[in-house]
Amino acid sequence: QYTYAANQTAAFRISFTLIFINLGVVTISFSRYSRAREVDAMFVSTVAVWLTEVIKCVICLFLVAQEETPRRFIHALKTQIIEQPYDTMKVCIPAMIYIVQNNLFYVAASHLDAATFMITSQLKIFTAAIFTVIILRRSLNRTQWFALAVLFAGVSLVQLQGTKSKEITGESPFIGFVAVVVACCLSGFAGIYFEKILKGSAPVSLWMRNVQMAVFAIPSSFIAIYMQDAKTVNEYGLLYGFDSIVWLTVLWYGIGGLSVAVCIKYADNIAKNFATSVAIVLSTIGSMFLFDFIPSLTFLLGAALVIFSIFLYSSHQAMVAALGRLRGEI
Numbered sequence: 001q002y003t004y005a006a007n008q009t010a011a012f013r014i015s016f017t018l019i020f021i022n023l024g025v026v027t028i029s030f031s032r033y034s035r036a037r038e039v040d041a042m043f044v045s046t047v048a049v050w051l052t053e054v055i056k057c058v059i060c061l062f063l064v065a066q067e068e069t070p071r072r073f074i075h076a077l078k079t080q081i082i083e084q085p086y087d088t089m090k091v092c093i094p095a096m097i098y099i100v101q102n103n104l105f106y107v108a109a110s111h112l113d114a115a116t117f118m119i120t121s122q123l124k125i126f127t128a129a130i131f132t133v134i135i136l137r138r139s140l141n142r143t144q145w146f147a148l149a150v151l152f153a154g155v156s157l158v159q160l161q162g163t164k165s166k167e168i169t170g171e172s173p174f175i176g177f178v179a180v181v182v183a184c185c186l187s188g189f190a191g192i193y194f195e196k197i198l199k200g201s202a203p204v205s206l207w208m209r210n211v212q213m214a215v216f217a218i219p220s221s222f223i224a225i226y227m228q229d230a231k232t233v234n235e236y237g238l239l240y241g242f243d244s245i246v247w248l249t250v251l252w253y254g255i256g257g258l259s260v261a262v263c264i265k266y267a268d269n270i271a272k273n274f275a276t277s278v279a280i281v282l283s284t285i286g287s288m289f290l291f292d293f294i295p296s297l298t299f300l301l302g303a304a305l306v307i308f309s310i311f312l313y314s315s316h317q318a319m320v321a322a323l324g325r326l327r328g329e330i
């Protein structure tokens with residue numbers, strides 16, 4: 001347990017160096033903005049999800065290729081993907097779940113007002129913790145659960161900054177609410193499942209794991225387009241409604257997704273959610289400078305709670321690690 005705590009403390013440090021590339025908040029704002037704004041031609045969200053998968057796959061292939069000569073790159077693809085179907089199949093489950101989750105977030109974004117969407121989507125803080133306990137069999141003590149609750153409250157308050165709370169655009173807030181809650185449960189489960197695969201099995205690199213996921217994610221997200229939006233796509237084409245904002249959303253979603261993968265590898269799912277929350281605080285501060293927002297009292301309280309929750313959560317780990325070292329020395 002002490003070694004675990006020490007590793008966790010290190011993981012926390014690493015994960016916070018990753019916050020600058022963890023663009024979850026930008027993703028959320030973009031997907032919300034791109035769905036809510038008034039345009040003549042509304043893009044097809046299933047196409048956006050599919051294109052995100054394609055972009056992530058291209059980036060990962062590029063990163064794998066960077067590490068190898070062209071011949072060894074082809075060889076690695078052959079031996080680690082085609083010749084190891086069982087190992088490749090293992091990532092099928094999180095890959096499929098992420099596709100459903102990503103589609104559900106777009107559904108939720110078009111049915112909920114911005115504040116409700118942003119706050120309810122933070123429920124993944126709890127789902128990740130619950131699945132950490134159930135699947136990875138790690139225990140969290142009461143202080144840590146309390147820290148997660150404080151984090152949830154803090155990040156929710158922060159997200160209220162600059163959000164008009166009564167701007168309901170969708171037809172059915174109930175559908176949006178159910179979609180976001182289910183998406184959060186899927187997020188927690190898929191994240192922990194991926195963490196288990198990444199840390200517990202064959203030494204396959206993170207980027208190669210993502211290429212393996214793409215083997216399932218790209219075809220299945222393409223099928224989803226025709227199951228859900230065949231009529232629109234057949235009539236207007238795949239890229240109907242794609243303007244620069246939508247392309248930017250797709251790109252950020254891809255980069256955000258890969259940074260989630262990096263956080264899961266070097267830290268864990270819980271630390272990733274802390275990192276994302278800090279990224280939310282920082283990017284809100286950034287947008288204040290860029291767009292002249294004045295920080296509200298709600299924002300300041302929220303930011304303080306986020307910071308407090310990190311100390312609360314990690315102070316316990318640091319204490320256990322220090323105790324472990326002390327005992328080791330004695």
Ligand code: C5P
Nearest residue numbers: 098102187191194210256257258260261
């Ligand atoms: O915020 P949350 O953890 O639920 O974000 C998950 C996102 O990260 C999904 O969009 C998923 O596609 C992406 N992801 C990824 N590669 C991984 C793990 C997650 O692209 N290995």
